[in-house]
Amino acid sequence: MGFWDIFWFIIWSFFFVAYLMVLFSIIGDLFRDRELNGWWKALWIIFLIFVPFLTSLVYLIARGRGMAERSATQxxxxxxxxxxxxxxxxxKSPSDEIADAAKLLEAGTITTEEYEMLKAKALS
Known part of the structure; x- marks a missing residue:
């Protein structure tokens, strides 16, 4: 294999992966769209299977804005x-923990020693 064979292999691989990303992006958008009827989704999928490049181009032109909005919303x-x-x-923040411990101390739920332990733990 020469340099140009490797070069073209890399170029074609890039385009194939890019195509797959567009295809999966379109399929994901089809199923994310709650406004589109199930029959329309099935029709888009059928066209994506039999005429993939043309269908992808038409989909991106016709529904590209909605696709971007749904993606941004998600x-x-x-x-x-x-x-x-x-x-x-x-x-909670340390001040919130100390304030809660102070409320418990005022209510008589905990002792002063327990309050000091909670305060030291919050500040550490």
Whole structure:
């Protein structure tokens, strides 16, 4: 194999992987779209199987804006879910923990020694 054979192999491999990414992106968008009827989804899939390049081009032209909006909406929802999870898992700030311990001390639920231990743990 010569240099040009390897070069063209790399170029064709790149285009094939790019095509697969577009194809899976379109299929993912089809099933993410809640407004599109199931029959239309099936029709798009059938055309993607039998006339893949033309169908991909038509899909990107006809539904590209909606595709971008659905993708952005999904990314925003995933970010919100991640942020919410991080806030829930992260716990309270040290000042919040000390304030809660002070309320427990005032209510007589814990002793002064326990309050001091909770305060030291929160500040560490």
């Amino acid at each position: 990314a925003h929802a995933a970010k919100q879910a991640t942020d919410s999870y991080i806030r829930d898992v992260a716990g």
